[in-house]
Amino acid sequence: MKYIIEGDIDFYKELLDSSYENEIIDADNNCCMITNMPLQENFVKLQCGHLFNYGPLFKDLLNYKKKFNNMEQSKYKLKYNEIRCPYCRKIQNELLPYYDNLSYPKECGVNYLDPNKSNYILECINEKNQCKYEHVMFDDSGNVLFTQKCFKYGFTHSILKEKYNLNINYCYSHKQFIMKELKEKAKEKIKQDKEKIKQEKLKIKEDLIKAAMEKKNLEKEMKKNAVVKIDETKIAENAITCSEIVKSGQRKGLSCLTKVYKDCLCKRHYNITNKDINIS
Template sequence: MNKYKLENGINFYDKLMQSMDDESDDDEFLCKISGFPLNDKMVTLECNHKFNYEPLFKEICKQKFDFKSYEYHLLSKDEMLKIRKMKKDYFIKCPYCRNIQFSIIPYYEEYGFDKIFGVNSLDPLCYGYKKHFSNIYGSDDYEINMYGVVFKKGICNEVDDNFICKSKYVAFIPNTEFSYCTFHYKKAVRKYNKNEKNKKLEEKAKLKEEILMKRKKLFEEKNLERAEKGLPPLKNLPSLKKEKENVVIQSIEIQEYIPEVENEVILTCKGILKSRINKGKQCECKKIFKDGFCKRHFSNNNDKINLK
């Protein structure tokens, strides 16, 4: 294979392949329909292609109900055999590679979409599909559902040196004031994503430069201090310590641990034993009958009182 080299020994072919790899890495985190970053409601189909939920649902419904591309006479022989083998009356196609699968996409109530049999529901009663846009081309309320967004009447912001786009149906790039037609929308999305990525890289480079400047300043200060003390200068830049917030911690006296059993006050009979091995000790009976005595010692105590 020919190797093309530019100035300073740069290999053009290697740089080209590297840029292609970078783009493929970025594509892994982008919706295959809208071109925007994947969100927390992304759906991974059996072919491993990933989509954001809203554009995937709309694209499947558009292909299935508007373009009728799911009708059996439009399927290939292999697709027909696959459907007959599974013996199911529903399937969905990957909008990116057209792979047929028989597992449906999830249903998320927060999007406000209908439950549709064979798309996001297996309830046979959910056959209804409501179009959310007008079919009258050229009317003020006419809308085009594409790339997971809705195109309405407006002005395309695509402007070149010798070209001004005159398309009348456009959609806005999210978080911007720029709108583009169906022909220029995906190109504008790629440009927007690239600009956002470059902004993050610039912010990261700026932060790295600030840290380097701080380290150099600290390096000079340390060497000045060492020179005053007659010490040799440092050879390497010192690392910056992470700044910690000054938190005033109140000193708490830790008291001696006393088990709950030791703190528990146990009431026992206050009678004194007068016979056997425990003679002279307090009765340990916990069943108090009356006046702090167990039944046995209460009767003995009453007998003494009566004798007096």
């Protein structure tokens, strides 16, 4: 239905368009999008990504389903297992969780699904053709609060089978969700593999540097030992050669360096010295 106002403007179209202008919100926004108050414990994040405190969202959904849902056209009317985001009007087939510690009662179609009222949903859907996606809600400690199944028709998707080897029934909306999840996991794996390769290269580089340093230190130590050995050899050579100073000839003034015979003297200088002693 169109409602044309002055200037040939479709009022309902403009109203609908305006509701989506600010649909994308800052991921760091920590305020309830109904009250604009800070988020409290047990806040709710809908599939569209918008955040709400439990109380205001519960009241809004209850009011809408009790008063206005029946006024909608059949194709826009929410089913028992569906709720609509108050901010962007996106419909999701997962209800709010129910908390015993809060003062809000169980309301069918809001935070509770009465099997007696929702059997019609399952009349044409069996285990074979039902979407296999399950929404699991955890508490702050990581314990499972409840698991809620999807009540829509599910079927296999060629892209999931070919690209990710998944031959599981999913409805279209959950197929999109699974695709996004798998892509994020693939990106994370690539990131981890790159980091692993980077760390391995870094380790190889560190090992090469360490090996080079060890080789350098070893060569330094070997040179040091060689110098010490040379000094020891010289000392040993000096200790086993004649210490007498040559008094004539080309080596005049230098040590004799002939092999020691007795008393640090070669045989020649030993005999000369002993001869001089005997003469005196």
